[in-house]
Amino acid sequence: MASQPTPLVIGIAGGSGSGKTTVAQEILNRVGPARIAYIPHDAYYKDLSGLPPAQRAAVNFDHPDALDTDLLIQHVRQLKEYQPVELPVYDFSIHSRTEKTLTITPRRVIIVEGILIYAEPELRKLCDLRIFVDTDSDLRFIRRLERDISERGRTTDNVIAQYLKTVRPMHLEFVEPSKRYADVIIPEGGFNAPALEMVVARIESLLR
Numbered sequence: 001m002a003s004q005p006t007p008l009v010i011g012i013a014g015g016s017g018s019g020k021t022t023v024a025q026e027i028l029n030r031v032g033p034a035r036i037a038y039i040p041h042d043a044y045y046k047d048l049s050g051l052p053p054a055q056r057a058a059v060n061f062d063h064p065d066a067l068d069t070d071l072l073i074q075h076v077r078q079l080k081e082y083q084p085v086e087l088p089v090y091d092f093s094i095h096s097r098t099e100k101t102l103t104i105t106p107r108r109v110i111i112v113e114g115i116l117i118y119a120e121p122e123l124r125k126l127c128d129l130r131i132f133v134d135t136d137s138d139l140r141f142i143r144r145l146e147r148d149i150s151e152r153g154r155t156t157d158n159v160i161a162q163y164l165k166t167v168r169p170m171h172l173e174f175v176e177p178s179k180r181y182a183d184v185i186i187p188e189g190g191f192n193a194p195a196l197e198m199v200v201a202r203i204e205s206l207l208r
Helices: 020-031 053-057 069-080 121-126 137-151 156-181 193-207
Strands: 008-014 036-040 085-091 096-104 109-113 129-134 184-187
Touching: 008 020, 008 121, 008 156, 008 193, 020 036, 020 109, 020 129, 020 193, 036 069, 036 096, 069 085, 069 109, 069 121, 129 156, 129 193, 137 156, 184 193
Parallel strands: 008 109, 008 129, 036 109, 129 184
Antiparallel strands: 085 096
């Protein structure tokens, strides 16, 4: 029996609110969900359940140290070997992992998405195609504000304070410099139809 082809690993990075998830969803829709295993880096935030709530909220979640990237790398390698993995489920409202996990089935394509994935050399090396979603900072902030209020139970003041204290400085220190490792830069994310068509064509070509 012929051996299975090695899965294709696609990285999707960019600043918070840049539209990474929209790009990932467009690729899922066009390439086909049955062919893709989707792994978001922000599912791998370290478990802070042992800390008091005030200390959890004070953690810098935009620094690479806040994420269990070693576990993510292990999971990507397992998926490349056609082994299923248990994706952590993180509750952003209480800054803690839940006891639940989500089983990710191996697929021909693995999408890894997150703001800091190219800031990690070992994770960067695993990506066969590196995409960076490049969006203006004002748009990114507005999107983050809307998302954190509606989906993560935050207040406007809390979101602004976090943006000024950690999100913006960490973006300038880690995320923006990692753009140089990208193979493809997509301005304006999921709204850039020509760029998405090019990326999907490239993925289909690599799969063939």
